[in-house]
Amino acid sequence: MSHDQVTPGDxxxxxxxxxxxxxxxxxxxxxxxxxxxxxxxxRLCRGASGEGISGRPTVRTIGRIAEVLADTRSRGCAAYAVDIVDRLLPPEVAASDERDRIRRSVAARLAKAQPFRNLESFFEELPEALHDPGAETRACLLGELALLGASAGVGPGRSRLRAYAERLRELEHPLAWLPEIRLDIEHRFMVRVRGLGTVKTSQQLRSRFPEIPLSERGAVAGRVAVRVSDGGRTEAAARPFTAGGWARTPEVRFFSLPEPLDPGDFGMSFLEQLSLDCLRADAGRRRGAALACATTPDDVLNELFSAGYYGGVGGQGQGGAYARLYAWDSLYALMGLSADVPLLTAVRVTADHRWVRFMAFTPWFHHDTADVAFAVLDPTRTRVAVLAATDTDREGAD
Structure with missing residues (x-):
């Protein structure tokens, strides 16, 4: 069907x-x-004005058109795509979550499909406030360009990008807190390697990461660990998974120890003594031995990023810019860092923490679509954070 054969209707x-x-x-x-x-x-937007918050089908159709325009390598198509998300999706018409999804998707597609010369004009006028039309779209676009390395370089266009980013920092936009280039610790973001998909079996885990031996001292230390509640840290640590729509709310727990734990004892012997739902096995239901392996902060950060970037089976991806933000929010929470700690300082102190991946064969995990589980021991060796996430809502999954 071609558009010139279509006449406007209801x-x-x-x-x-x-x-x-x-x-x-x-x-x-x-x-x-x-x-x-x-x-x-x-015309679709005019027709949607009577649908109110229930106008999701129209919004999805509009988003589909905007995404096709963003993918088409043309200055005019790029301008039309931005015009749609800036001007034609007002809050009173579009459901906010669907509007956010479209804006983030369009920004990601523009960054990947369009040459920089087709984008630089979007940053000529600086916003007066965060609610200015277009400010959010450009913040997302800056975040996507940073991940692709397209914001680096010199020239008038890059200067406009840096000026716009600085203005967003002045206005305290959350994305402006992130650096304008990809950090080395982020090298795996958006990179898929054949044969290195989701870890589903103990053999896969052992083949990629060094297993931590069992330790009686670790078991003793785990039995005296005290659970500590912290709602703010819990929410931030879980954000990549909740934002990405993973089917089950992640388990996030924090513990304190009366005396420092030797890093060599920070393994499954220790973790199995903690009060964790993900390690609770029903009688006769355990299907294999749990194990823990030493890992690195970039591995953890990449899993956090991927959870938000790709989204859950029943959820949706959040785009690179916000997936990056949620990943760092989560990593900060796991390390117990306050928001005012500079990002590069946080990168430096990741080396002082002990990072562990673990796997269990309990009803909580399902070893099918996606399971991730991490534990972090802080530099004082007296504080532990645990995050376990599974993308299933089946109770007692086999």
Missing amino acids: GASERRRWEETGPEELERLARQRPEELLAAVE
Whole structure:
């Protein structure tokens, strides 16, 4: 179907027409007559004004068109995509979570598909406030460009990017806290390596990470560990998984020890003595031995990033910019760092912590789609944080 064969109708019929338009036809229109796609979005938005918060189908259709325009390598298509998310999705029309998803998706697609010359004009005018039209879109776009390394370099365009980023820092936008280039510790973000997918078996875990031997001293220390409640840290540590829509709320626990724990004793012998739901085995239901392996902070950070970036089976990805923010929020929470600690300082002190990946064969885990479990011992060797996440809502999964 081509757009010149479509006549405007009521909002529902207009939406159905565009829902039924195949991806090839949308891509063809984006290449040849992108202005018609913009006109269609304008009509859809006018029709959605009566739907209120229930207008999700229309919003999804608009997002589909905006994403196709963002993917089409053209200055005009890039401008239309930005216009849609800046101007044509007002809060009173679009459900906020769907609006955020579209904006973040469009920003990520623009950063990947468009040459920098098609994007630099978006940063010519600095925002007066965070609620200014376009400020959020450009914050996301800056975050995506930083991850791709496209914001580095010199020239008028890059200067505009840096000026815009500085203005966002002045306005205290949360994304502006992140550096404008990818850090070495973030080297695995958005990188998939064949054969290195989700760890599902003990053999896979042992093949990638050195196993920590069992330790009687660790077991003794675990029995005297005291659980400490901290709602703020718990929420921040779980954020990559809750934002990404993982099916089950992660288990986040914090513990204190009466005396320092030797790093060599920080393994499964210690963890199995803690009050953790993920390690609680029903009688006769344990299907294998639990094990813990030493890992590195970049491994943990990458798993946190991936949880938000790819999203859960029933959730949705949050885009690179916000997945990066949520990953760092979580890592800070696991290390017990306050928000005012500079990011590079946090990177430096990760080496002072002991990082452990662990796996258990209990009803809490399901060893199918995605399971991750980490424990962190702080530099004083007296504080422990545990995070375990599984993307299933099946109780007692086999």
